[in-house]
Amino acid sequence: MIVGIDAGGTLIKVAYTEKGVLQFVKYPVAEIEKVAAWVNGLDNSKVCVTGGKSGVLLSLLDKKAKEMVEFEATHHGVQFLLDRMKREEKEYLVTNVGTGTSIHCIQSNEQVRLGGSGVGGGTLIGLSRLLTGVTDFEEIVELAGSGSRDRVDLKVKHIYEGKEPPIPGELTASNFGNHLFTACGELTKEELLAAVVGLVGETVSTVSVQAAKQCDVDIIIYIGSSFIHNPLLKEVVESYTILRGATPLFLENGEFSGAVGAMSEI
Ligand code: ATP
Ligand code: MG
Structure with missing residues (x-):
């Protein structure tokens, strides 16, 4: 064997x-x-x-x-x-969202590590536990899936009130920055966990898109166990990668x- x-x-x-x-x-x-x-x-x-x-x-x-x-x-x-x-991609970025996040450029059949971020799956578990006391990964992702980030995060369009923003209004201006002092005591576990997933997903995809531009590739392949049974993280990473101008691909069994x-x- x-x-x-x-x-x-x-x-x-x-x-x-x-x-x-x-x-x-x-x-x-x-x-x-x-x-x-x-x-x-x-x-x-x-x-x-x-x-x-x-x-x-x-x-x-x-x-x-x-x-x-x-x-x-x-x-x-x-x-x-x-x-x-049956995919034929030869040039792409690989972003491995493990405990931490590691980013690699693949070109001419060689990989070069471009960098990474300490924000990854470990952050997802650690921050979730600190904010809500929930420790089990499966429970974290299930609760996050039914939470709304509206009361926690601040979007660009919220800052540009009554005015057309110079960048997409749907981008997050500030994760956890939506005047929390007014709602803090009443935020649910679901809302907080959805916002943690948002923070991790948006950070990972933002640095990945910048790295992809740096090595001039369009496709970003996301792997790592952080995506297991975690449709919300996939959704955040997918939409944010597209919004920022690259093409996401999730590999089957990528972890x-x-x-x-x-x-x-x-
Ligand atoms: P690294 O590559 O950074 O050394 P790793 O290889 O162990 O870490 P992965 O297995 O790719 O990393 O991903 C770990 C992350 O996957 C965890 O931080 C957590 O967010 C998520 N995860 C998924 N399933 C589980 C699980 N059953 N228990 C704990 N974490 C899980
Ligand atoms: Mg790993």
């Missing part, structure tokens, strides 16, 4: 083939010992690991495993998953890019 493992800051993503079929599984990073025990119990396996926690995982393995730089693994995995979707790419090293 060929196994690729991307051990990230929050989740461990595992990709492997079973009877020729590609399988995907993920575990919280707290279960890294369980993942190691599973790998240790495999017969005739070839394993390649990547991600920030790959050193910890390797130290728990009692068999040899290859190691791959995370950004290269992700690049290869994205190409594989694009092929699987497994690093794990799939690690498999290709074997």
Whole structure:
């Protein structure tokens, strides 16, 4: 069996083939010992690991495993998953919204890391917990999905009252900037969580579009577990990317890019 493992800051993503079929599984990073025990119990396996926690995982393995730089693994995995979707893009930006956000330009079959942002999936969980006490990711995204950001965020059109704004009025002028002092005590969890998702999604897409312009590509491929079961984040990122002038693409199983790419090293 060929196994690729991307051990990230929050989740461990595992990709492997079973009877020729590609399988995907993920575990919280707290279960890294369980993942190691599973790998240790495999017969005739070839394993390649990547991600920030790959050193910890390797130290728990009692068999040899290859190691791959995370950004290269992700690049290869994205190409594989694009092929699987029958897409033919060759030049694009990859924005990986993991615990943090990492941005890469792919041109001439090479990836260059352009930068990133500390605002990512970790921010989504951390701020949500601080503001509402909700800790479970699935619950956060479900509640956020039914919240409105109207009382929390300030839009450009709200500032340009009675006047045509010089930039799209629907852009957010200030996340969490809508005179909160008047409504603060009465804001619901749903409203606050929707605003957190908005803050993360708009920050991620804004820096991505700027990076895409910097390396002269139009398509931005978004990956990372932050988008799992999270239609609101997808919607924010999709609409904001289009509003700011680029083309978004969400990769099927994109959160497994690093794990799939690690498999290709074997
Ligand atoms: P990094 O690449 O930054 O080291 P990572 O690879 O662990 O981190 P991902 O797995 O791509 O990052 O994404 C982690 C994010 O996915 C979390 O911060 C959270 O927002 C979201 N997420 C999705 N499902 C879960 C889950 N079951 N538990 C915790 N977070 C989840
Ligand atoms: Mg990662």
